[in-house]
Amino acid sequence: MILKSPRTVKSSQSLPDPTAQSESFRANREARRKVLVEDYVELISDLLEESQEARQVDIAARLGVSQPTVAKMLARLVADGFVVQKPYRGVFLTEAGQKVAEEARARHRIVEAFLRALGVSEESVLVDAEGIEHYVGDETLAAFKRAIDGGLHDFINRLVTR
Amino acid sequence: MILKSPRTVKSSQSLPDPTAQSESFRANREARRKVLVEDYVELISDLLEESQEARQVDIAARLGVSQPTVAKMLARLVADGFVVQKPYRGVFLTEAGQKVAEEARARHRIVEAFLRALGVSEESVLVDAEGIEHYVGDETLAAFKRAIDGGLHDFINRLVTR
DNA sequence: AATATAATATAGCTATTGCTATAATTAAGG
DNA sequence: CCTTAATTATAGCAATAGCTATATTATATT
Numbered sequence: 001m002i003l004k005s006p007r008t009v010k011s012s013q014s015l016p017d018p019t020a021q022s023e024s025f026r027a028n029r030e031a032r033r034k035v036l037v038e039d040y041v042e043l044i045s046d047l048l049e050e051s052q053e054a055r056q057v058d059i060a061a062r063l064g065v066s067q068p069t070v071a072k073m074l075a076r077l078v079a080d081g082f083v084v085q086k087p088y089r090g091v092f093l094t095e096a097g098q099k100v101a102e103e104a105r106a107r108h109r110i111v112e113a114f115l116r117a118l119g120v121s122e123e124s125v126l127v128d129a130e131g132i133e134h135y136v137g138d139e140t141l142a143a144f145k146r147a148i149d150g151g152l153h154d155f156i157n158r159l160v161t162r
Numbered sequence: 163m164i165l166k167s168p169r170t171v172k173s174s175q176s177l178p179d180p181t182a183q184s185e186s187f188r189a190n191r192e193a194r195r196k197v198l199v200e201d202y203v204e205l206i207s208d209l210l211e212e213s214q215e216a217r218q219v220d221i222a223a224r225l226g227v228s229q230p231t232v233a234k235m236l237a238r239l240v241a242d243g244f245v246v247q248k249p250y251r252g253v254f255l256t257e258a259g260q261k262v263a264e265e266a267r268a269r270h271r272i273v274e275a276f277l278r279a280l281g282v283s284e285e286s287v288l289v290d291a292e293g294i295e296h297y298v299g300d301e302t303l304a305a306f307k308r309a310i311d312g313g314l315h316d317f318i319n320r321l322v323t324r
Numbered sequence: 325a326a327t328a329t330a331a332t333a334t335a336g337c338t339a340t341t342g343c344t345a346t347a348a349t350t351a352a353g354g
Numbered sequence: 355c356c357t358t359a360a361t362t363a364t365a366g367c368a369a370t371a372g373c374t375a376t377a378t379t380a381t382a383t384t
Contacts, residue, residue, distance in 0.1 A: 126178060
């Protein structure tokens with residue numbers, strides 16, 4: 001049996017194809033750009049459901065940023081067609097905004113439920129889900145959903161027979 | 163039996179405590195700041211292992227950004243004490259840099275292995291792991307590890323008995 | 325109806341991360 | 355040793371996301 005010389009033996013976990021890797025990083029920079037929009041829209045939707053209004057000060061308090069920062073972001077969300085502002089009455093979601101909010105919330109809830117099912121503490125669930133939700137692609141999300149409800153057998157089998 | 167008036171009935175999935183929520187968002191903004199550092203250091207470590215050198219052009223190609231962008235980031239990494247530059251010989255990791263790289267890589271591999279175990283396609287694993295790894299706290303990471311190797315029973319039980 | 329309070333707007337600053345275009349320097353080959 | 359090609363540095367611009375301080379404007383209370 002002939003062994004490769006140590007020099008040419010690649011580490012078991014070698015680097016991915018450069019193009020694929022740069023595409024990953026690009027995709028993630030792209031995702032990062034959507035994070036803020038999703039966070040704002042999702043939060044506005046939650047606030048509207050809870051108290052029928054979403055004001056800059058409330059949004060600011062929830063996000064832990066200043067009111068002018070919120071004002072600036074809202075201008076962008078208005079420009080993007082996700083929210084409308086009723087002067088001194090807070091902000092409301094457009095159709096497009098509601099759609100984004102629903103998708104984001106669905107995603108968020110699945111990630112949360114999944115982490116809970118894994119036995120993660122409530123505190124960590126809150127923090128980690130907030131970060132993870134934006135980077136979970138459709139396929140991974142489907143896998144999470146499968147693991148939570150129903151398709152448990154597939155999941156177990158995969159883990160057992162690997 | 164007295165029912166609350168519809169107005170005061172909160173939706174089943176009510177908003178988290180404002181303080182807790184703003185802390186979540188703060189924590190995630192914090193995490194976001196570390197993302198680039200981890201990405202660079204992890205990649206530099208991989209390049210060094212693979213070819214004993216890590217030049218700006220290679221890093222740029224892998225990350226899908228321009229060389230001047232890399233140059234600027236490297237200046238920061240040098241200032242932060244994670245890398246050293248040998249003129250026209252590329253960059254190398256300090257002790258601190260190697261530590262960060264190892265932690266990041268370990269994290270990355272666990273997330274990848276976990277997603278694979280869930281049945282996610284290789285392509286999605288690459289992209290999603292890159293995004294998710296930075297937002298997985300220690301506790302969640304431990305849960306991932308448990309789910310992959312060994313503590314499978316706990317995991318299944320939790321899913322079954324919830 | 326006048327005024328106090330709450331809500332929003334605006335000005336102006338900083339830091340970060342990206343870019344292009346171009347200069348400067350080193351390493352390598354002839 | 356000299357030149358070319360590779361590598362890195364630098365200048366200068368733009369967009370994003372944050373801040374404080376302050377002005378403005380509605381709402382609501384008296």
